[in-house]
Amino acid sequence: MTKIIFAILFLLSLIMAMPLQAAEFPTKEVQIIIPWAAGGATDLIFRALAATTGKYLGKAVVVINRPGGAGAVGFTEAMQAKPDGYTLVSAVTPLTILPHQVSTAFTYKNFDPILNVVDDPSMFLVRSDAPWKSLKEFLDYAKKNPNMIKVGNSGAGGGVHLVALAFERAAGVKFNHIPFSGGGPSVTAILGGHVNAVSVSPPEGISQVQAGKLRIIALFTEKRLDLFPDVQTVKEQGIDFAMGMWRGLVAPKGTPADVIKKLHDAFKQGMEDPALIKNAKDMAVNLRYLSPEAFGKLMAADHEFYGKLVKEIKKLN
Amino acid sequence: MFESFQHLINGFGIATTIQNLSYCLIGAIVGTVIGVLPGIGPIAGIALLIPATFGLNATSAIIMLAGIYYGAMYGGSTTSILLNVPGETASVITCIDGYQMAQKGRAGQALAICAIGSFIAGTFGIFGLVFLAPPLAEAALAFGPPEYFSLMVFGFIVLSNVTGTSLIKSLMMSVLGLIIGTIGIDPVTGDPRFTFGSVPLLGGIEFVAVAIGLFGIGEVLTNVEKPLGTLDEKVLVPRLRDLYPSLQDLKKSLGAILRGTGIGFGVGLIPGPAPVIATYASYMTEKRISKHPGEFGKGAIEGVAGPESANNSACQAAFIPLFVLGIPFAPPTAILLGALLIHGVNPGPMMIGQHPELFWGVIASMYIGNFVLLLLNLPFVPLFANILRIPKKILLPLVILFCITGMYTVNNSVFDIWMMLLFGGLGFTMRKWAYEGAPLLLALVLGPKLEVAFRQSLMISHGDFGTFVNRPVSLIFLIATILFLIVPVLRLLFKKGGR
Numbered sequence: 001m002t003k004i005i006f007a008i009l010f011l012l013s014l015i016m017a018m019p020l021q022a023a024e025f026p027t028k029e030v031q032i033i034i035p036w037a038a039g040g041a042t043d044l045i046f047r048a049l050a051a052t053t054g055k056y057l058g059k060a061v062v063v064i065n066r067p068g069g070a071g072a073v074g075f076t077e078a079m080q081a082k083p084d085g086y087t088l089v090s091a092v093t094p095l096t097i098l099p100h101q102v103s104t105a106f107t108y109k110n111f112d113p114i115l116n117v118v119d120d121p122s123m124f125l126v127r128s129d130a131p132w133k134s135l136k137e138f139l140d141y142a143k144k145n146p147n148m149i150k151v152g153n154s155g156a157g158g159g160v161h162l163v164a165l166a167f168e169r170a171a172g173v174k175f176n177h178i179p180f181s182g183g184g185p186s187v188t189a190i191l192g193g194h195v196n197a198v199s200v201s202p203p204e205g206i207s208q209v210q211a212g213k214l215r216i217i218a219l220f221t222e223k224r225l226d227l228f229p230d231v232q233t234v235k236e237q238g239i240d241f242a243m244g245m246w247r248g249l250v251a252p253k254g255t256p257a258d259v260i261k262k263l264h265d266a267f268k269q270g271m272e273d274p275a276l277i278k279n280a281k282d283m284a285v286n287l288r289y290l291s292p293e294a295f296g297k298l299m300a301a302d303h304e305f306y307g308k309l310v311k312e313i314k315k316l317n
Numbered sequence: 318m319f320e321s322f323q324h325l326i327n328g329f330g331i332a333t334t335i336q337n338l339s340y341c342l343i344g345a346i347v348g349t350v351i352g353v354l355p356g357i358g359p360i361a362g363i364a365l366l367i368p369a370t371f372g373l374n375a376t377s378a379i380i381m382l383a384g385i386y387y388g389a390m391y392g393g394s395t396t397s398i399l400l401n402v403p404g405e406t407a408s409v410i411t412c413i414d415g416y417q418m419a420q421k422g423r424a425g426q427a428l429a430i431c432a433i434g435s436f437i438a439g440t441f442g443i444f445g446l447v448f449l450a451p452p453l454a455e456a457a458l459a460f461g462p463p464e465y466f467s468l469m470v471f472g473f474i475v476l477s478n479v480t481g482t483s484l485i486k487s488l489m490m491s492v493l494g495l496i497i498g499t500i501g502i503d504p505v506t507g508d509p510r511f512t513f514g515s516v517p518l519l520g521g522i523e524f525v526a527v528a529i530g531l532f533g534i535g536e537v538l539t540n541v542e543k544p545l546g547t548l549d550e551k552v553l554v555p556r557l558r559d560l561y562p563s564l565q566d567l568k569k570s571l572g573a574i575l576r577g578t579g580i581g582f583g584v585g586l587i588p589g590p591a592p593v594i595a596t597y598a599s600y601m602t603e604k605r606i607s608k609h610p611g612e613f614g615k616g617a618i619e620g621v622a623g624p625e626s627a628n629n630s631a632c633q634a635a636f637i638p639l640f641v642l643g644i645p646f647a648p649p650t651a652i653l654l655g656a657l658l659i660h661g662v663n664p665g666p667m668m669i670g671q672h673p674e675l676f677w678g679v680i681a682s683m684y685i686g687n688f689v690l691l692l693l694n695l696p697f698v699p700l701f702a703n704i705l706r707i708p709k710k711i712l713l714p715l716v717i718l719f720c721i722t723g724m725y726t727v728n729n730s731v732f733d734i735w736m737m738l739l740f741g742g743l744g745f746t747m748r749k750w751a752y753e754g755a756p757l758l759l760a761l762v763l764g765p766k767l768e769v770a771f772r773q774s775l776m777i778s779h780g781d782f783g784t785f786v787n788r789p790v791s792l793i794f795l796i797a798t799i800l801f802l803i804v805p806v807l808r809l810l811f812k813k814g815g816r
Contacts, residue, residue, distance in 0.1 A: 037648070044655050051371060065364070066729055069519025070502055073730070076516050102502075102509050102519065150777055157507030178776050179505050181769060184644040184651070185588060191642065194461035194777065203658060207643045207665025282661035 025085055025259050029060040032249065033081075033089040035074025037067040041183075041203060041285070042247055045118055046090050048279040053270030057263070070094065070158070072104055079106040083252040085259035088114065091250040093159050096303040100310040101157050108299040112255050114264050116248035116290035116298065117271060118280075121225060122163045122201045124151065124218040125209065127190060130197075135237050138197075138217050142173035151175040152186040152195040154204070157310075163220060163243045164199040166309055167234075170241035190214065201245045202284045220244070227284055246288075246302075248295050264292060321447060328677025332685055337380050340373070341682050344381035345690050348388020351405075355396050355533050355716060356723015358405040358525065359389035363652045365726070367659065375660035376675045380682040382656055383636075386649050387439065387683065390592070390632050391690045394431040394625055395701050398424055402533040402716055406525055407592035407628045409532055409758060410600050414613060414620030421616050424702045426562045430570050430618055431625045432694035433562075438578040438626035439687035442633030445582050446640075447680060453634075454641035457586045462773035463784050467794035468587070469767035474798050476597045477756050487756040490747075494760025497522055504769045505776070517732035524590070524761055525727050530737035531754040533720045535744020537713050542745075561698070562618075570622035573603050581627030585634025588646040590762055592631040597759055599627035633683070639664055640676060 032050060034043050043065065050061040066074035071094050078089030091111065099107045124138075132138040142149050153161035156179040168175055178195050180186040183204035190198040191213060198205065208214040209228070219225065219233045220243050234241055249267060251260060270276060271289055280287050290298060331337060351362040362385045370378035393404035398415035411431070418427040445453075460468070478487045500511040501521030512518040562570070577599040584595040603623040604613045613620050638646045643665025645651035657664050662672055669676045704712070724737045744754055778784035786792050 037651070040651075040655070044658055047367070048659060051368070064729055067520065068728065068730065069516055070507075072516050072519050101507055103514070105516070147779075155507075156503070156505050176776065176779070178773055180773070181504060184646070188458060188588075188638075188642065188644050189461065192458035192461055203663075207663045207667060210663070211666035213666055279659065279661070282663070283658050284663075 025262055026057060026059040028086065029062050030057065030085070030263070031087050032061060032063050033074050033078045033087065034063055034065050035067065035071040035078075035089065035092075037065060041120070041201070042090050042092050044283060045247060045280065045285050048276055048283075049117060049267065049270050052273040052276045053267050056269040056273075057266035069102075070155070071098055072102065075106050076104070078250075079110045079252055081252050083112075083254035083256075085251060085255050085263060088249050088251050088263070090247060091299065092247045093245045093302065096299055097157070097159065097162060097306045097310065099303075100307045108250075108303055110253050111250035112253050112260060113292045113295040113299065114249040114251055114260055115267055115271075115292060116246055116288065116295040117267075118245075118247040119286050119288035120201045120245040120247070121219065121221040121286060122160055122199065122243055122245060123216050123220060124164075124167075124197045124199055125187075125190065125205050125214045126197045126217045127193065128212055128215050130215070130217075132217060135218050135232075135234060139171055139173055142171075142175065146174040147176050149175050149197060150178050150195040152178045152180055152189050152198040154183040154186050154200070155179055155181065159245050160199040160201055162306065162309060163201075165313060166243055167218070167220065167239075167241055169312075171234075171239050187214075202286075206284045225286075244286075246290075246298065248290065260292065324673055324677045325447060325681065327674070328679075328681035329685075331376060331674055331678035332380065332681035337377055337678070337682060338685070340377050340381040341384050341686050342689060344384020345388040345391075345686050345693065348385035348390075349392035349690065349693065351385065352389035352392025352408075353395045353404050354719045354723055355402045355404055356525070356529050356720045357726050358393075358723070359386045359649045360652060361723075361726035362389060363649060363656070367652070367656050370656065371659070375657065375662045375672070376678045378656060378660055379653065379675065379679050380686075382653055383679055383683060384686045386653070387629065387632050387686060388690060390629050391432065391435050391694055393628075394621075395428065396716075398427045398431070398621070399701065399704055400712070400716060401536045402720070403528060406528040406590065406758075407596055407631075409528055409593070409755065410596040410624045411621055411628075412532060413600070413755075414615070414617050417614065417616035418618065418621065423616065423618075425698050426566055426618065427621050428698045428701055429561050429695060430566065430622045432691055432698075433567075434570065434574040434577065434622045434626040435629040436687050436691040437574050438581060438628075438630040439633060439690075440684065441575075441578045442582060442630040443680060443684050443687070445630075446633055446636060446683075450637050450641050453586060453637055457638060457646075458642070459790070460587075461788075462770045462777060463788050463791040464794070465587075466767060466770035466774055467785060467791040467798075469763050469770060471794045471798045471801075472594060472598070473760070473763050473767065475801055476594075476601055476759055482751065482753060486752050490752055490754070490757040491760040494757040495764040497527070497757075498761045498764035499768075504765070505772045517730065521765075522736055522761075523728060523730075523733050524758070526724060526733045526736040527740050527761055528758055529720050529724060530740025531744035531747070531757065534717065534738060534741025535748060535754070537716055537720075538741060538745035539748050540709060540713055561695075566618055570618050572606075573599075573619035573623035574626045576602055576606075577623035577626030577628075578630045580623075581630035581632075582634045584627070585631030586637060586646070588638075589766055591635065591647060592628045593758070593762055595627040595631035596624035597755070599623040640668060642666065643668065 032046055034046055036042055047063050050063050054060045066077055081087035095108055098104055151164050153164055164177060180189060186198050187205050189195050205214055216231045219231050221233050222242050351357050363382050393408035394411045396402045396404040397408040397411040398419050401412050401416040403409045403412055415427045477491050478484055500518055502519055503510050509519055580599050581595040584598055585591045600620055603619045604610050635647050635650050638644050639650045645654045654664055721734055724734050774784050
């Protein structure tokens with residue numbers, strides 16, 4: 001008797017394992033892989049976006065964290081996923097940086113862009129009691145004392161570290177870069193006065209600036225920030241330099257064009273949803289939509305740019 | 318001061334609404350379950366339940382998530398005591414004496430003293446949080462890379478031989494832990510180390526995998542090796558009356574609990590997996606202070622009371638950097654930070670001023686939560702102790718199942734599971750040849766931090782080694798380390814001379 005039951009169950013399981021007819025996309029929930037641990041900047045904004053996009057897509061959007069290897073683990077897994085539109089990955093600037101630093105199986109070319117969501121500014125912060133009151137004073141001091149100003153960052157070879165290095169070249173100065181294990185420790189270090197400045201991207205450090213403990217000494221954006229309208233960009237002060245951290249969505253290469261269009265439209269609506277806009281504002285995150293073509297071009301350009309930058313740094317070391 | 322008190326009363330008002338009380342209860346229960354299941358820790362629990370909090374207001378959400386965090390700390394000791402399998406990484410030390418107590422039929426006393434100790438630690442911790450938070454946060458900021466380095470050196474030397482068996486073997490395990498800790502991306506240059514081209518290894522070996530593998534899977538395998546008959550064994554479960562600690566037990570433990578609370582609170586301010594380090598520190602302290610050091614390792618109740626209290630109070634202390642500075646020092650608080658941000662609260666120096674009802678509401682609810690957990694755990698002691706009635710041949714496979722699922726929830730990584738099994742095999746081999754796993758775990762936790770702090774210090778000082786001795790706090794720790802090493806030797810010399 002037991003044998004008969006098992007046989008029936010076995011047959012049933014075989015039937016259920018057979019592929020379903022290709023119905024209208026989406027027929028089940030869509031997963032976004034986040035190659036970093038929960039609670040980070042990327043994780044938060046995409047969780048919020050997933051929450052609002054669900055209703056426009058018709059099926060739930062779920063976030064999965066796959067941390068490890070500075071993002072390599074998550075990107076590799078996403079690259080190997082089936083290009084059927086059910087597995088996406090959040091593409092962040094490190095996608096174009098990492099392949100130049102370690103040998104990875106992927107580059108941005110292994111993915112099809114869907115849209116860009118966020119363009120987070122990067123900036124240098126100093127303590128409010130620091131002796132430099134303006135960018136000019138800061139850079140003058142740096143020029144007279146090369147390698148003396150200690151600039152903390154959230155990790156060697158990471159996004160904000162490279163921003164600091166690129167800024168050095170643009171401004172013609174040399175800093176002493178001190179790596180920390182993440183944004184939190186780097187901001188802690190500057191609060192304690194163990195470094196002179198810190199290179200960050202929001203939300204790191206924002207609440208301390210709002211509380212008056214830290215000051216923005218250099219802002220690397222094209223336009224001033226809404227949150228701090230009195231802070232000048234470095235461009236306004238004569239240095240032609242702007243660099244940010246973009247965060248967008250991509251799918252494994254080969255995903256059908258109509259699936260990408262459906263995903264794109266749904267996520268765009270999710271981005272325009274008032275709940276998301278409020279969430280982003282509260283987190284001091286800068287939403288910036290880019291179409292798939294524009295996003296693809298941005299990734300290609302950054303891949304080139306960071307390739308050159310990383311090579312130069314490797315030569316110096 | 319008076320204002321703080323008034324805020325606290327308001328906080329209690331907020332925390333005792335039916336809504337918030339139920340969220341607190343849910344969080345505490347879920348946290349306890351998560352803590353009891355080996356492998357799954359508070360990180361996974363909090364992360365999984367964040368979406369459930371989307372519809373709630375910020376205060377209720379944080380009340381529930383915080384409940385999960387300290388609930389897990391309460392629950393973690395249960396499997397440590399009953400099965401010698403740590404419920405979560407900070408409960409590794411509890412296994413040592415807790416399991417021995419269970420073997421002697423004193424499982425109930427061990428479980429109860431854990432609940433009581435955690436409650437006392439939690440209560441003191443909350444007062445510490447309320448009154449000492451700002452100055453402690455400032456003190457934590459004053460710790461720069463050189464101070465961390467010297468502190469790590471001190472911790473490393475003092476805590477390495479925590480179980481006191483062969484020094485050489487402990488040192489060997491420490492070195493092994495250090496080596497394993499180097500696998501991954503070099504924190505200063507970004508180059509991969511010892512990864513052999515493997516992508517998952519780029520992130521290093523997950524420390525939860527090592528802890529659960531060495532102690533959890535290792536324990537299961539050790540049991541499996543025993544003759545078939547013993548798998549049907551059940552430990553004799555004593556009567557209800559005998560399940561709770563005697564007055565003498567309580568007297569003995571009180572000192573350990575208070576010391577553990579203090580140690581845990583201080584250590585909890587260190588970034589990283591501080592609760593684990595706190596338990597090691599408390600165990601060492603109790604062993605050194607005790608008039609019967611020989612009892613440790615064989616079921617000394619102080620060896621359970623101290624570390625469990627330290628664990629809980631380190632947890633409370635972890636909230637200080639989060640609420641006062643807006644910076645999370647440990648993974649669970651990092652996730653809470655995320656939850657706060659999603660709910661539109663920007664933690665940081667302004668949070669207490671801008672959202673007093675959140676801060677004080679959560680503090681008050683922590684106190685209530687601790688109380689609730691005590692009430693939950695004490696009556697359940699007989700129930701938990703009855704788990705021992707289950708024949709091992711059913712219990713052990715279940716443990717493995719929970720370890721594997723729990724491991725997966727940390728990083729969603731199958732690679733981690735393989736690592737855990739690998740270390741399980743290692744743990745089994747180590748036990749056969751009397752090598753301790755505790756020093757290995759400690760080195761795995763402290764080693765990378767020590768290295769980073771050392772290199773950061775030298776980068777900041779442009780290569781000047783004097784930075785470690787020119788700064789007072791760093792110098793103090795280094796001197797303490799040297800004294801710790803020299804004093805026993807001096808004592809020996811003087812004794813010989815005296816004769």
